[in-house]
Amino acid sequence: GAGVSQSPRYKVAKRGQDVALRCDPISGHVSLFWYQQALGQGPEFLTYFQNEAQLDKSGLPSDRFFAERPEGSVSTLKIQRTQQEDSAVYLCASSSGSGIELFFGSGTQLSVL
Amino acid sequence: AQKVTQAQTEISVVEKEDVTLDCVYETRDTTYYLFWYKQPPSGELVFLIRRNSFDEQNEISGRYSWNFQKSTSSFNFTITASQVVDSAVYFCALSGVNDYKLSFGAGTTVTVRA
Numbered sequence: 648g649a650g651v652s653q654s655p656r657y658k659v660a661k662r663g664q665d666v667a668l669r670c671d672p673i674s675g676h677v678s679l680f681w682y683q684q685a686l687g688q689g690p691e692f693l694t695y696f697q698n699e700a701q702l703d704k705s706g707l708p709s710d711r712f713f714a715e716r717p718e719g720s721v722s723t724l725k726i727q728r729t730q731q732e733d734s735a736v737y738l739c740a741s742s743s744g745s746g747i748e749l750f751f752g753s754g755t756q757l758s759v760l
Numbered sequence: 761a762q763k764v765t766q767a768q769t770e771i772s773v774v775e776k777e778d779v780t781l782d783c784v785y786e787t788r789d790t791t792y793y794l795f796w797y798k799q800p801p802s803g804e805l806v807f808l809i810r811r812n813s814f815d816e817q818n819e820i821s822g823r824y825s826w827n828f829q830k831s832t833s834s835f836n837f838t839i840t841a842s843q844v845v846d847s848a849v850y851f852c853a854l855s856g857v858n859d860y861k862l863s864f865g866a867g868t869t870v871t872v873r874a
Contacts, residue, residue, distance in 0.1 A: 650804075651804075678860065680860070682862075687866070687867075688866055688867070689764075689851050689853070689864030689865050689866050689867050690805070690851075690862070690864050691864070692861045692862065692863075695860055695861070703860070703861070706861075736803065738805065740805075748807045748810065749805075749807065749862070750807070751797075751804045751805035751806075752804060753802055753803040753804040754803045754804070756803075
């Protein structure tokens, strides 16, 4: 596609439910990032992939958060046993390399009730 | 540790006014990149500019201009003759040259009234 695509656009989950957020990066982009954006705040880094390798997951808030990119293209961010503090917009971004312009998707807005 | 501060939370202007967004950063890196991104209501972050810390020359792109002052650790952004379509949240960000993580400020919401 022309840009980074994320689905679903909105997700409402009951506390304790598992959710899966999908990211389709720009074709050919080797680098893929996940960021979390709380209301009224700037995005915060969660994790980074280069192709299928997860090179950095230092930003993941807890072991309930898990990300994968098995074939080096589409990525899924999974949150287990969601809690209210997980409510945020989850942004995916891709780039052709490190330090290069990031292209962001429109995000998935997660609301945990 | 890297830190980006955008002291202005919200700015409201009337169309055709100029608006300047402040950005102050902290880093221990000697070389780094500075960025500005625009986030319209649709949600995606749109890249506006990347500036290398070696290059202190100011830059102009259409109605946008950037003032980088290494001595004061500031990278300010000016929109000249603002338009309603400029209404968005603007983020300043920082990364090390060999780093892939962006550290974002909290953002400044710009509202341009017709």
